[in-house]
Amino acid sequence: MEFDRIKRLPPYTLGVVTQLMSEARQRGEDIINLGMGNPDLATPQHIVDKVIEAAQKEKNHRYSVSRGIPKLRQAICKWYQRRYGVDLDFDDEALATIGAKEGFSHLVLAATSPGDVVFVQSPTYPIHLYAPVIAGADVRAIRTDDERDFFENLERATASIWPKPKLLVLSFPTNPTGQTVDLKFFERVVAFAKEHSIGIIHDFAYADLYFDGEQPPSILQVPGAKDVAVEFYSLSKSYSMPGWRVGFCCGNREMVAALKKLKSYLDYGMFQPIQIAATVALDGPQDCVKEITDIYRVRRDVLCEGLTRLGWDVPKPKATMFVWAKLPEPLSHLGSLEFSKLLLKEAQVAVSPGIGFGEGGDSYVRFALVENEKRIKQAVRGIKGALQKHGISKD
Numbered sequence: 001m002e003f004d005r006i007k008r009l010p011p012y013t014l015g016v017v018t019q020l021m022s023e024a025r026q027r028g029e030d031i032i033n034l035g036m037g038n039p040d041l042a043t044p045q046h047i048v049d050k051v052i053e054a055a056q057k058e059k060n061h062r063y064s065v066s067r068g069i070p071k072l073r074q075a076i077c078k079w080y081q082r083r084y085g086v087d088l089d090f091d092d093e094a095l096a097t098i099g100a101k102e103g104f105s106h107l108v109l110a111a112t113s114p115g116d117v118v119f120v121q122s123p124t125y126p127i128h129l130y131a132p133v134i135a136g137a138d139v140r141a142i143r144t145d146d147e148r149d150f151f152e153n154l155e156r157a158t159a160s161i162w163p164k165p166k167l168l169v170l171s172f173p174t175n176p177t178g179q180t181v182d183l184k185f186f187e188r189v190v191a192f193a194k195e196h197s198i199g200i201i202h203d204f205a206y207a208d209l210y211f212d213g214e215q216p217p218s219i220l221q222v223p224g225a226k227d228v229a230v231e232f233y234s235l236s237k238s239y240s241m242p243g244w245r246v247g248f249c250c251g252n253r254e255m256v257a258a259l260k261k262l263k264s265y266l267d268y269g270m271f272q273p274i275q276i277a278a279t280v281a282l283d284g285p286q287d288c289v290k291e292i293t294d295i296y297r298v299r300r301d302v303l304c305e306g307l308t309r310l311g312w313d314v315p316k317p318k319a320t321m322f323v324w325a326k327l328p329e330p331l332s333h334l335g336s337l338e339f340s341k342l343l344l345k346e347a348q349v350a351v352s353p354g355i356g357f358g359e360g361g362d363s364y365v366r367f368a369l370v371e372n373e374k375r376i377k378q379a380v381r382g383i384k385g386a387l388q389k390h391g392i393s394k395d
Contacts, residue, residue: 008133013356014126017340021350032379035350037175037321037368041240041295044288050280054273064269067260068096068248072275075282076233076248083207084218092253093226095260096278098270100205100234100247103259105131106266107201107230107249108167110258112137116166119157119198121150123357123364125175128203132167140165141359144179151188158196168193171203173216176357176366177324178317180210183217190219193228199255200229208238208289210319211297220251230255237321238289239281246270246278296321299369299376306380310387311394323367324354328392336362346389347382 014035021031042048054060067073073090080086088094097103105127112118114136120128122141132139140157144150158165170189172181193200202219210216219229230251236242249259269275300316303323307314314325326332327339334342336353343349343365352368354361371379387393 005134005136008136009130012126013337014352016337017344017350017353020341020344024344024348029348031344031348031350032371032375032382033350034367034369034371034376034379035352036370038370039237039240039242039321040370040372041292043241043244044239044281046284046288047239047241047277047281051273051277054276057273060272060276062272064272064275066263066267066269068094068269069272069275069279072096072279072282073248075279076250079282080218080220080250083215084221086218086220088220088250089253093250093256095249095256095263096269096275097232097247097249097259097263098267099236099245100203100232101127102245103247103249104128104201104203104232105134106262107255107259108132108137108169109135110262111199111255112166115163117161117163118167118169119154119165120169120358121171121174122359123174123176123354123361124169124171125203126356126358128169128171129358132169137166142168143360144170144174145177145360151192154192158198164196165198167199167201169201169203170219171205173206173210173319175206175320176322176352176354176361176364178320178322180213180216180318182214183221186217186219186222186225190222190225190228194224198228199252200225201255202229202231204231205234206237206320207233209293209296209321211293211300211316212318216319226251226253228252235278235281238292240288240292241278241281244270244274244278246274296369299371299373302373302376303367303369303380306377307383309394310380310384311392312383312387321369323369324364325367326364328387328390330390330392332363336365340365343383343386346386347379349379349382 077088108131118132121144340353352366354364
């Protein structure tokens with residue numbers, strides 16, 4: 001049997017290192033996994049307590065609603081108002097999703113048809129590239145390394161392509177690079193989208209994980225942004241709730257309505273006690289978010305400073321739970337996948353090859369800050385030994 005939609009999907013590059021890591025662990029090797037961005041920090045206790053309490057009530061065991069219970073949608077709207085001064089209608093401009101990844105994928109499926117063109121920033125989180133592929137759309141990568149070049153690339157691509165793009169997918173702070181932008185950037189993006197009748201999907205999963213400078217802006221802060229844009233927010237990183245699968249789609253009414261209709265055919269929403277606990281997370285004390293961010297900041301510093309001492313100059317990202325490291329020059333010829341294999345074999349450290357994040361990523365690897373300080377220091381020691389074999393380390 002053949003499945004055309006599946007045939008369009010390339011091999012999942014990030015899974016290669018995961019498979020090799022699994023095989024090494026089966027052989028008894030102590031592999032430090034800095035590959036997958038799977039938060040290791042415990043969900044704050046008051047959120048856990050609430051889900052336990054809610055799960056004790058039989059009425060919460062029934063089917064829920066695909067768009068999320070009203071109190072949860074009201075909570076995300078209040079969160080946006082407190083954080084960004086953005087007003088949202090909880091009925092028409094906010095929708096709960098089973099994680100941002102599910103919501104994003106289904107929105108792309110709802111909003112595009114085979115042959116539509118979707119612009120996606122690059123490098124970026126893989127689902128941003130492959131959700132349009134799954135939907136049958138054509139993807140055009142737009143490099144975002146430099147803001148000036150980004151807008152030049154955007155203008156050039158829009159002028160040269162037919163049909164005109166249907167959607168523009170962005171995510172700042174960016175996984176994997178940690179790149180941030182200011183509100184003026186979003187103002188230019190919104191103006192461009194209106195000029196060319198393009199919808200914007202902004203993935204805001206790392207809204208709270210910033211270390212240096214001002215709080216990253218929401219695209220919905222731009223006046224008139226809701227005319228063309230939606231934004232996805234997730235509780236996975238900010239509240240360390242990855243396995244709970246709680247996300248939101250907020251903004252443009254037409255796109256929210258399209259996702260709402262599609263989801264009504266596909267699911268009955270999250271387990272209701274999870275929705276109740278997520279409401280408590282958004283409405284309750286926010287000290288836990290700062291504590292989580294502070295832990296990632298310390299881990300970032302330990303890793304980046306440790307690698308830099310070795311002679312591998314790795315800049316500290318301003319945001320996210322990732323470190324985007326350019327391959328050491330003497331080994332750059334290997335490319336990101338072979339270099340990742342080298343670190344796994346010689347340093348017992350798993351990282352994600354940059355090629356898995358799109359065009360321009362092959363000169364980098366991504367570290368996920370999902371191990372404690374002690375293990376990160378152990379990883380640095382392992383990397384030191386591997387680099388010394390190749391005449392690189394100076395520490």
